[in-house]
Amino acid sequence: MKRERWVKGFAIIAAGIVCFSACSKKDEEKAEAASAEKIVLTVAARGGTHTDVIQAMKGEFEQKHNCTVNVLGFGADDLKQRAALDSINSKGVYDLVMIDDPVMPEFTENGVLQNLTAMGYKDDKDFVEKSAALGKSPYAKGDTYALPFTGNVQLFFYNESVLKESDSALPASWEDVLKTAKKIKSAGKAGYVIRGQQGNPIVSDFLPVLWAYGGNVFDENWNVIVDSPEAKKALKMYCDLFAAGANYEKNDIVASVANGNAGMALGWPSWFISSANAQAAYAAVPDRVSDSSAQNATGMIGNWMMGITANSTHKELALKLLTYLTGAEVQKAAVDKGGVPTRTSVFTDSVITAKYPYFSVIYEGTKNSVVRPRTPKWSAVENAFGIELSNVVSAGKSIDSGLADAKKAIEEIMKK
Template sequence: MKLTRAIPLASLAAAGVVNAETITVATVNNNDMVIMQSLTEAFESAHADIEIDWVVLEENVLRQRLTTDIATDGGQFDVLTIGTYEAPIWAERGWLVPLDDLPDDYDVDDLLKPVRDGLSHDGTLYALPFYAESSMMFYRTDLFEEAGIEMSDQPTWQEVREWAGAIHDPENGVAGICLRGKPGWGENMAFLSTLVNTFGGRWFDEGWNPQLDSPAWQEAIQFYVDLMNDYGPSGASSNGFNENLAMFSRGKCGMWVDATSAAGKLFNPDESEVAGELGFAPAPVAETPKGAHWLWSWALAIPSSSDSPEAAQTFIAWATGQDYIELVGEREGWTSVPPGTRKSTYENENYQREAPFAGFVHEAINSADPTDSTLEPTPYQGVQFVGIPEFQSIGTQVGQTIAAALTGETSVEQALASAQRATERTMQRAGYLD
């Protein structure tokens, strides 16, 4: 989908501009980015010399398009929506413009340190956070009360299974629990990596040997498949973040473990049918609390191939600045502001008053530790991903095999054995293994 907003020639002439500079912005089709597009007019009014040409894509497609374009120096885009995974890897390869000359009023020091660090390479920012998130559990308080369930301060996955069974009501269109099933390294594997972490698993041992056929992986993925088959919605293998968000907001899920960024939409009664019956809790744990909740940021970066880096920087500084957050709060409501990026957001009295989840999310982001996310030691950093270039293809391939196990096309044991072999081949070709 492509949205283009053109400035009338009369307006340009009045501003003394003959030709506006067009920058192409590639972004993901989620709620926060849709709001950003809706406010484009505010940016263009203040910057009549810049036009925005939007390219909006589904998450998996966006990642494929951007990776191909930047790796081949294609130059299709001036602003990229990337994440904590890509930013340091692409920066190291020289694919991104360093953001070391931002205007003073941008206030880089206001950015939350874990988020800022995740988007940096050798101490330099290469992407500006549009919003950041950890993960948490959402649940229907009305269904819990009817079933006589009291939420734990720190829920366990075994408790979650018991609760899902108690509130599962398919005859009335309510699944006990909804979880990601759509394959992709940033879709089902983002969630499943945290699940595996809490069961004591890891992607690789200290010698970069894949661990996908380990007992911890077997136990975690079998638990997931059984839970979803018993108490999940039909067609779960097609559901990613957006699909589950839509179902939960319509009252179709009793519980959902996913991104903290969903809280604003779910607590907004104009967007959610369950806003008045919404509870939240920490992401569940199993054998260990390590790596139970992730750390992620959707951020805006400028590819080195851009022909308009100065205009691009003007846009991304606007879209991630304090004034933009104030603008969203005033126009869309404070539950809709981009969360997780700035200290000033969490110090804002309006946000504190209207977003009851604010302190909880702030703590979840600050406590996520990409350097210590597994029970046993690893050679990599990352909670829900492995910070190496090869992980994008590895994670997606593993996600496809696990989706096949979820649909019953193969067993969990067969799926993980296949994933293990494929990952070993990739790591050998990449030079990690002999």
């Protein structure tokens, strides 16, 4: 019943947006038309460079296994909805799906993904430990349900010229970030740019600051602690950073830091970096409040995972494709196509790091990264938390009231 309600929820969300049955039929027709004799493996992937990588790398596998790999690219929300809705079918349209790592608990709990350990898969120690942990249920300790396809971790981006003009070095703490932001602001530019829109944007932007203060959304017993003293201090810092800068959406954040109209911001590497070229300087996210305070991991991990659907009719061949696409040799070849590694051997390859120096920063950031809370209710929690954060930052609500209301809303979500 629980899974039926979960799928029904997706159906309601999708209604009026996309006719899934018609699209699924078209997907099936595409897959069947690809070959009347060969096995066709259909991959539901995140559109963009992820799809480009699979398309570029699939040829050798198709030839070796006499099969066809059909790659379908979707937007993030569309991809999640399609995979969820298709999971109720006895025979799935998709054999492999890509999953944004915060969605992993939702998909494993609701039976969307095949248990790879049960199929005989043995964990590969070459994957960066923090990346491999995302594919396990329970997190980091249980069986493996997905493998890390694309590496990603939040970084601190800054304009070197703007910092130099303010006579500032790269900040090592959040107090240093604020001091530098105020200097830049006094010179007529945005010191620090926040991404303060409701929901995922502001939560993803705020959590690294919260973590630096030693705070979190839940404690180890899943008690909601967003109104803790640490959280209140972190939100005060976040509001002060906004006062010394601006609140922009993603594209404007990138443009403002790149062109020197702003000094600093958090972001994902794919925003600022294309191939070996970066539009701004980059470093790990500051991991302490002040020079004298304790260090805390702050870089948010955000890998794209890939798993086999529980209702795939070609699970064994799908597992071979999965291990092929996430293998070291394919990852090495894929970096020139826009791929980002998830394997230590690729991250530390001297030829690759010489060409793509930012990989070293992503690698170190990933090893010291923080995972978002592993609950299947994270999407709802994130939305509720983001509404109240935005109310404080942009609508003038007090920090105490905003965090108290966020706690109440999250507790209600977790009770359901």
